[in-house]
Amino acid sequence: xxxxxxxxCMDMMSVLERQAARFKWLQxxxxxxxxxxxxxxxIMPHFQGIFSQLETGSMTxxxxxxxxxxxxxxxxxxxxxxxxxxxxxxxxxxIDHCLSRTSSCHMxxxxxxxxxxxxxxxxxxxxxMMAEGNGGRGxxxxxxxxxxENEEIRGKKRVKGEMEVESSRSRSEETxxxxxxxxxxxxxxxxxxxxxxxxxxxxxxxxARRGQATDSHSxxxxxxxxxxxxxxxxxxxxVPGCNKITGxxxxxxxxxxxxxxxxxxxxxxxMKLAAVNPRLEFxxxxxxxxxxxxxxSFPTAMSSMFPGAASLAQLQQLAASREMENLTTNHSxxxxxxxxxxxxxxxxxxxxxxxxxxxxxxxxxxxxxSQSFQDMGFHRYQG
Amino acid sequence: xSATTEQLERNFTHRFxxxxxxxxxxxxxxxxxxxxxxxxxxxxxxxxxxxYSSMARAAGSHRAWTRALLSRARxxxxxxxxDVHPNYIPxxxxxxxxxxxxxxxxxxxxxxxxxRGLVPGGSRMEMGQLLEETAHYxxxxxxxxxxxxxxxxxxxxxxxx
Numbered sequence: 005x006x007x008x009x010x011x012x013c014m015d016m017m018s019v020l021e022r023q024a025a026r027f028k029w030l031q032x033x034x035x036x037x038x039x040x041x042x043x044x045x046x047i048m049p050h051f052q053g054i055f056s057q058l059e060t061g062s063m064t065x066x067x068x069x070x071x072x073x074x075x076x077x078x079x080x081x082x083x084x085x086x087x088x089x090x091x092x093x094x095x096x097x098x099i100d101h102c103l104s105r106t107s108s109c110h111m112x113x114x115x116x117x118x119x120x121x122x123x124x125x126x127x128x129x130x131x132x133m134m135a136e137g138n139g140g141r142g143x144x145x146x147x148x149x150x151x152x153e154n155e156e157i158r159g160k161k162r163v164k165g166e167m168e169v170e171s172s173r174s175r176s177e178e179t180x181x182x183x184x185x186x187x188x189x190x191x192x193x194x195x196x197x198x199x200x201x202x203x204x205x206x207x208x209x210x211x212a213r214r215g216q217a218t219d220s221h222s223x224x225x226x227x228x229x230x231x232x233x234x235x236x237x238x239x240x241x242x243v244p245g246c247n248k249i250t251g252x253x254x255x256x257x258x259x260x261x262x263x264x265x266x267x268x269x270x271x272x273x274x275m276k277l278a279a280v281n282p283r284l285e286f287x288x289x290x291x292x293x294x295x296x297x298x299x300x301s302f303p304t305a306m307s308s309m310f311p312g313a314a315s316l317a318q319l320q321q322l323a324a325s326r327e328m329e330n331l332t333t334n335h336s337x338x339x340x341x342x343x344x345x346x347x348x349x350x351x352x353x354x355x356x357x358x359x360x361x362x363x364x365x366x367x368x369x370x371x372x373x374s375q376s377f378q379d380m381g382f383h384r385y386q387g
Numbered sequence: 388x389s390a391t392t393e394q395l396e397r398n399f400t401h402r403f404x405x406x407x408x409x410x411x412x413x414x415x416x417x418x419x420x421x422x423x424x425x426x427x428x429x430x431x432x433x434x435x436x437x438x439y440s441s442m443a444r445a446a447g448s449h450r451a452w453t454r455a456l457l458s459r460a461r462x463x464x465x466x467x468x469x470d471v472h473p474n475y476i477p478x479x480x481x482x483x484x485x486x487x488x489x490x491x492x493x494x495x496x497x498x499x500x501x502x503r504g505l506v507p508g509g510s511r512m513e514m515g516q517l518l519e520e521t522a523h524y525x526x527x528x529x530x531x532x533x534x535x536x537x538x539x540x541x542x543x544x545x546x547x548x
């Protein structure tokens with residue numbers, strides 16, 4: 005039985021003790037919640053990490069929060085009232101309110117709160133027991149205590165008015181939390197719909213920071229930026245000479261230059277092939293390429309046919325930076341082994357072209373290959 | 388990584404040499420009467436297109452840039468088959484492409500816009516996808532350049548003998 009004298013004689017020391025007790029209880033509750041999390045939500049084991057992070061974060065902020073709460077309500081009796089009263093008015097909402105205080109809006113999923121509802125009685129009993137233990141009370145049945153307390157509370161109009169304010173405030177807080185939880189749930193569903201592991205990791209990685217905006221737009225923007233930076237790193241490995249450059253703009257410039265130079269090289273090489281191929285075609289008309297002694301060699305032929313090509317080649321050589329030179333040396337190194345592969349392809353090409361009439365004309369050309377690469381087993385295709 | 392590059396290289400070499408042979412086939416023998424420069428220019432254009440499309444075929448259709456490149460090549464071929472001038476664009480397509488270009492220009496005019504112009508089909512991608520496609524495209528272009536260089540060296544050296 006609570007009476008007026010006991011509640012009014014409570015000083016600040018007892019209030020502080022209650023804070024400590026409440027803090028301890030909250031810790032217990034969180035451990036319980038964590039266990040519940042582990043058992044009931046095995047789908048999202050990675051949320052444990054966040055939860056523990058948030059737990060440490062919220063634990064540091066929690067006593068201050070509780071202190072504010074108690075300072076708002078100076079008398080000990082009114083301190084006893086709020087959690088109890090909230091529970092009596094809205095059982096499920098009350099536990100949600102506690103949860104929102106402890107876990108900072110994380111574990112506010114609706115099924116979790118519904119599952120938490122059966123346990124609320126004993127948790128609330130824990131609260132009452134601790135508070136009464138501090139007040140020097142004997143232990144009695146929690147539900148009876150609550151009933152009697154509620155009766156006494158209803159007897160006092162002023163206190164009840166204050167509690168109405170308190171409960172409405174808690175309810176508004178709780179609705180805020182609900183909104184947050186629905187938002188987070190939709191995000192979760194979205195991420196699950198895409199259903200890829202690294203996206204989940206993305207989500208966690210993005211979300212785990214503290215002091216950053218948590219609305220969906222900025223989260224998405226952050227994820228996008230991280231994706232872009234990852235792709236940039238990939239490109240940095242691919243584009244030569246990009247390792248030294250820091251900053252996205254310079255890297256983009258380098259990538260653009262590289263792509264442009266490669267495309268120019270393709271153009272140049274196609275011109276070269278086009279200039280080389282007529283000779284092959286002419287050699288198909290006549291007997292062999294040796295019938296054209298007056299035919300100029302390739303660069304002079306290019307320059308005589310269209311001066312733009314020669315200027316292109318010069319421009320390419322001039323504009324080629326250092327890594328381009330490296331590339332071309334690589335190409336010259338590679339070209340020796342590449343001729344092997346291309347001549348390794350020539351047999352099947354000849355096999356394909358056996359129906360063509362010009363295979364006889366092309367034969368001396370491939371025969372020159374077979375002389376240089378006799379280890380390819382090329383002769384059997386020709387016979 | 389190296390295995391896939393090698394496979395890509397082999398695939399591209401095969402396709403490119405096949406298309407080179409087709410280009411060299413004597414159905415275009417009437418070109419001997421034309422001016423040599425024009426012939427070579429047209430031939431180089433054909434070779435370039437063949438190189439790009441064979442690269443796109445070798446890389447597979449799961450990339451956006453290969454799809455864009457092949458669809459562009461297809462539309463060009465259709466235009467050539469219908470005996471229209473290759474630079475002619477039908478009015479409906481022209482309007483659409485101008486709208487697209489305006490949208491692309493409105494989005495970004497800086498370096499990313501330039502990169503969009505370089506990578507085939509890049510005007511319709513968002514930034515992350517653009518970078519991903521650019522990475523793949525750069526890889527394929529490097530392979531293409533290497534193979535074409537080797538083929539050109541091979542041809543020129545063997546024909547000069």
